[in-house]
Amino acid sequence: MKLSETHIVQKLEKPIRFQEYGVGVFNTIPTKSGIKKAIKKEHIFINGVLATTSKYISGGEKIELFESENSSTFERLELKLDVLFEDDYLAIIYKPAGILVSGNKFVTIANGLTQNLKKSNLVDAVKPQPIHRLDYPTSGVLLIGKTSSSITELGKLFKNKEIQKTYFAVVIGKICKGGIINLNVDNKNAYTEFEVLNFVISKRFEFLNLVKLQPKTGRKHQLRKHLTAIGNPILGDKEYFIEDTILNGKGLYLHASSLEFVHPFMKEKISVTKELPKKFTKIFPEV
Structure with a gap:
């Protein structure tokens, strides 16, 4: 057999059975049933000893996953986040x-x-x-x-x-400075607060506006539907649009910028923000 993956266990709160801990340890075995199968096939070793479903670990163990030399290779997702x-x-x-x-x-x-x-x-x-x-x-x-x-x-x-969610969008056309959009989505109440932060003149679209959005409900495609409903579709939207406003090749100009909430276990405020993508700042370089 050949070594496929290695994992070192950090100090645990209290001992746990390996078949429970092993879920998510290996890229190629994301499920509990997969861990059990690998143990049964004798492909997992803990500190150099064959793993068992009853094995308890507490921290510091070296866990190794092996593959048979003649086994078919797994297609592994390479996605850096x-x-x-x-x-x-x-x-x-x-x-x-x-x-x-x-x-x-x-x-x-x-x-x-x-x-x-x-x-x-x-x-x-x-x-x-x-x-x-x-x-x-x-x-x-x-x-x-x-x-x-x-x-x-x-x-x-x-x-x-x-949980407070904040989005930014580039929307098309003349729009008021801000307010609340209160329009049903899929026959359910839906509310979106919006504020126009900046605008530029556009030969094709008349105006392009940088808009801050805070949805107060979580309906499917709520922001895209709401902005189209008031006559200001999001730039690049090919599903919700007004005739002759489709922009090809640049993608949708909608960005989920931040999340704010109280950690349900640590009870401290969590506030995380991700800056606007470059395609936004090309239109609004001063943001």
Whole structure:
């Protein structure tokens, strides 16, 4: 057999069975069932000894994953993510535009998390999971849960509207300085606060505006639908637009800039911001 991956266990809060701890340790085995199969096939060693499902670990162990010389090679996702904040409970990463958060595709943020985040040392550690969604063409900050309890608690924060999300968009046309958009989305109440921070004259679109957006509800495509509904679609949107306003080749000018909330376990305020992409600052260089 040949060595595939190595992992060193950090000091744990208390001992945990390896089949529980092993979830998310290896890039090629993201599930609990996969860990069990690898143990059964005698592909995992802990401190040089074959791993068992009943083995307890407490910290400092060297865990090695081996592959058979004649085994078929796995296709491994190579996706480098910018980690903006991380502890044992949660993480906040930057999602580039043009990548799915999750789904049946091979290249997704969800599939790339284990290779970019540290394994949680808490007893209820699980494979890291996105807590909310960002559209495929949208860039920005994304909240990740690393334990079963944090996934539950962070979900509650979103449900109770205790997480403040701020977006920036470049929108087309003449628009008022700010206000609240109160229009139903999918027959459900939806509210978006907006503020125009700057504008430039555009030969093709008359005006391009840099707009700060704070959604107060979390409906699917809410910001894109709301801005189109008031006659100011987001630049680059090919799904929600007004005739003759489609911009090809530059992507959607919508960026999830920041997340603010109280850490559900540490009880301290978390505030993480990611700067605007270059395509925004090319239009508004003084931002």
